[in-house]
Amino acid sequence: MAGAAITATGLTKWFGEGDARTLAVAGVSFEANFGEMLFLVGPSGSGKTTLLSMISGVLRPNEGRVVVAGLDVWSLDDNQRADFRLHKVGFVFQDYHLFPRLTTTENVAIPLILRRHAWSEAMAQARGELDVVGLASRAEIAPGKLSGGEQQRVAIARALITRPEILIFDEPTASLDGDTGKRIMSFVVEHVLNEHRCILIVSHDERIFSFADRVMRMEDGHVVATERGAHA
Amino acid sequence: MRGLLRIAYKLLTNERGKFIALLMGIAFAVFLMVMMRAVFSGILRQSAATVTNTGAKMWVMDPAVNNVLTSIPVPDYVLDAVRSTPGVRSAVPLYSGAGLVRLSDGTYQPATLIGLDDTTLLGRPKLVEGHIEDLFADDAVIVVRDGEYPKLNSPGIGTTFELNDRRAVVVGIAETPASGLFGLPTLYTTFNRATSYIPSPRFTISYVLVEPTGPAAVPGIQRAIADLGYLALTEKQFSDRIADFYKYKTGVGTNILIMMVISFVVGLSISAQTFYTFVLEHLERFGALKAIGAHSRDLVFMIVFQVGVSSFAGYGLGVGLCSLLIMIAKARLPSYVSIITFGNLLFALAATIVIAVVSSYLGIRRVLRIEPFEIFRA
Ligand SMILES: Nc1ncnc2c1ncn2[C@@H]1O[C@H](COP(=O)(O)OP(=O)(O)OP(=O)(O)O)[C@@H](O)[C@H]1O
Numbered sequence: 001m002a003g004a005a006i007t008a009t010g011l012t013k014w015f016g017e018g019d020a021r022t023l024a025v026a027g028v029s030f031e032a033n034f035g036e037m038l039f040l041v042g043p044s045g046s047g048k049t050t051l052l053s054m055i056s057g058v059l060r061p062n063e064g065r066v067v068v069a070g071l072d073v074w075s076l077d078d079n080q081r082a083d084f085r086l087h088k089v090g091f092v093f094q095d096y097h098l099f100p101r102l103t104t105t106e107n108v109a110i111p112l113i114l115r116r117h118a119w120s121e122a123m124a125q126a127r128g129e130l131d132v133v134g135l136a137s138r139a140e141i142a143p144g145k146l147s148g149g150e151q152q153r154v155a156i157a158r159a160l161i162t163r164p165e166i167l168i169f170d171e172p173t174a175s176l177d178g179d180t181g182k183r184i185m186s187f188v189v190e191h192v193l194n195e196h197r198c199i200l201i202v203s204h205d206e207r208i209f210s211f212a213d214r215v216m217r218m219e220d221g222h223v224v225a226t227e228r229g230a231h232a
Numbered sequence: 233m234r235g236l237l238r239i240a241y242k243l244l245t246n247e248r249g250k251f252i253a254l255l256m257g258i259a260f261a262v263f264l265m266v267m268m269r270a271v272f273s274g275i276l277r278q279s280a281a282t283v284t285n286t287g288a289k290m291w292v293m294d295p296a297v298n299n300v301l302t303s304i305p306v307p308d309y310v311l312d313a314v315r316s317t318p319g320v321r322s323a324v325p326l327y328s329g330a331g332l333v334r335l336s337d338g339t340y341q342p343a344t345l346i347g348l349d350d351t352t353l354l355g356r357p358k359l360v361e362g363h364i365e366d367l368f369a370d371d372a373v374i375v376v377r378d379g380e381y382p383k384l385n386s387p388g389i390g391t392t393f394e395l396n397d398r399r400a401v402v403v404g405i406a407e408t409p410a411s412g413l414f415g416l417p418t419l420y421t422t423f424n425r426a427t428s429y430i431p432s433p434r435f436t437i438s439y440v441l442v443e444p445t446g447p448a449a450v451p452g453i454q455r456a457i458a459d460l461g462y463l464a465l466t467e468k469q470f471s472d473r474i475a476d477f478y479k480y481k482t483g484v485g486t487n488i489l490i491m492m493v494i495s496f497v498v499g500l501s502i503s504a505q506t507f508y509t510f511v512l513e514h515l516e517r518f519g520a521l522k523a524i525g526a527h528s529r530d531l532v533f534m535i536v537f538q539v540g541v542s543s544f545a546g547y548g549l550g551v552g553l554c555s556l557l558i559m560i561a562k563a564r565l566p567s568y569v570s571i572i573t574f575g576n577l578l579f580a581l582a583a584t585i586v587i588a589v590v591s592s593y594l595g596i597r598r599v600l601r602i603e604p605f606e607i608f609r610a
């Protein structure tokens with residue numbers, strides 16, 4: 001099902017007012033399709049995280065609009081937007097944001113718990129998801145006891161458990177060594193990416209650009225170039 | 233919903249140190265508040281000990297009386313007037329005053345002296361040793377075995393001492409439901425003998441004890457006595473009057489109230505502060521939940537639940553601690569009196585709920601202000 005997963009038009013965000021005002025994202029427009037893995041690259045402070053946040057419904061743009069999976073994200077009310085995030089979007093945060101006091105399984109089950117699934121059903125499904133990312137044997141362990149790569153996979157399992165149409169990774173490999181980063185990315189390409197899903201990845205890591213379908217380069221809040229990735 | 237609360241519970245209790253601090257804050261506040269009032273209830277009960285122990289249905293007294301010990305003598309004609317009041321089945325005099333005991337070793341000990349009507353002995357205590365008829369023998373007194381009993385060197389039957397420079401001999405040992413507030417041992421004797429022990433004032437009757445024909449007769453008696461210029465109170469009214477005296481006319485009540493307010497404020501600040509710190513430390517987690525798609529009301533439920541669990545566990549702990557302490561104190565100190573009343577528990581519960589509401593309000597306000605965007609930029 002190739003088609004527009006994300007349509008952004010003139011997305012603009014600034015912080016502060018007057019002299020202190022910084023323009024973080026300056027009128028960015030682009031389209032991303034289902035079945036596509038899109039990389040967002042650029043120097044620090046170029047606006048990548050800000051852009052990602054506006055697309056995923058966590059940061060309101062000052063101008064412009066974005067339609068994701070058929071929903072005009074910023075015309076929804078707060079509850080609808082929370083549901084949009086819960087049902088359509090999966091997040092893998094840069095430092096994972098796992099709950100250290102919950103077990104790995106409980107961490108993965110959280111989106112289902114928020115969707116009011118029964119506890120035992122959520123746990124069973126979470127264990128299944130952990131199996132997919134190859135961590136079945138670590139199900140009852142606290143995430144703090146896992147290696148960085150393993151934590152990353154737990155975060156991926158948590159993002160995947162709701163079968164989101166849009167998957168967002170912020171610096172997925174920044175804190176991993178080169179080999180682990182590559183292994184994670186191969187896993188994503190083989191098992192996570194499909195024609196019903198669009199994956200958006202923010203990264204500084206040149207070593208993984210080869211996995212991209214397209215690479216969008218940002219500088220000072222503008223998209224300065226869009227290149228076809230090696231994977232396309 | 234249950235899953236969400238389960239997550240909230242795990243987040244709360246897995247952080248063991250924080251959770252214990254939170255529990256302790258609330259338990260401590262509850263403990264202090266309940267304890268203060270229990271002590272005060274104990275004081276009030278002790279202050280009305282003579283009324284409780286005598287067990288008369290109605291008491292007639294001078295209108296200026298507000299505490300049993302400082303009775304104001306009533307003229308003899310009042311006794312006759314009360315006896316002829318409609319609705320009065322019987323009326324007897326009671327002497328209540330202080331006596332000075334000189335023990336065999338030569339030391340002095342003040343005591344409460346109660347003189348019971350010579351014919352009826354109305355208001356007599358329960359004897360655990362001796363026979364009540366012996367009270368009619370020469371110089372006979374009965375000693376109450378309570379927390380103050382050792383102050384008379386724990387006399388047995390046959391012990392003699394001097395009471396206001398006259399010989400007294402112990403003919404019985406009694407026990408009473410309540411002991412007095414002032415740390416004085418209590419002696420019982422007959423009305424006539426009691427009045428012979430004291431330097432003779434004009435009037436010797438402290439109170440007239442009244443047995444009405446029935447509850448319906450009480451208001452009529454009270455009106456008739458009021459016309460005489462005296463005050464007739466039921467047992468309950470008299471106890472309440474004494475309690476009110478200590479509550480409102482002495483510094484005791486005010487001080488207890490101040491202590492309770494302080495306990496409440498301390499408990500409130502410890503708990504609200506601890507919980508707010510808990511929320512701040514979990515801000516990132518709440519933010520992540522929000523980013524993943526938790527609704528605001530989900531977060532509110534979680535916080536209210538967390539505060540609720542800590543508050544009620546803390547309340548139980550505080551009340552338990554208080555009961556335990558009172559039990560231990562009672563086992564060790566015979567004259568120790570503290571009473572946990574239902575009103576006391578209810579008041580502490582209300583205070584706990586206020587603490588919980590304030591704590592969760594602060595937490596909720598902070599959590600609702602989290603920008604999940606901050607999570608991305610971490
Ligand atoms: N809450 C904020 N208040 C003020 N300025 C902000 C805020 N968030 C972001 N900015 C600014 O907006 C610009 C873009 O920030 P953003 O985090 O999107 O960059 P980035 O491309 O993700 O950088 P990095 O690669 O370092 O993560 C920066 O100049 C940043 O300082």
Ligand SMILES: [Mg+2]
Binds near residue numbers: 048049050609
């Ligand atoms: Mg960034």
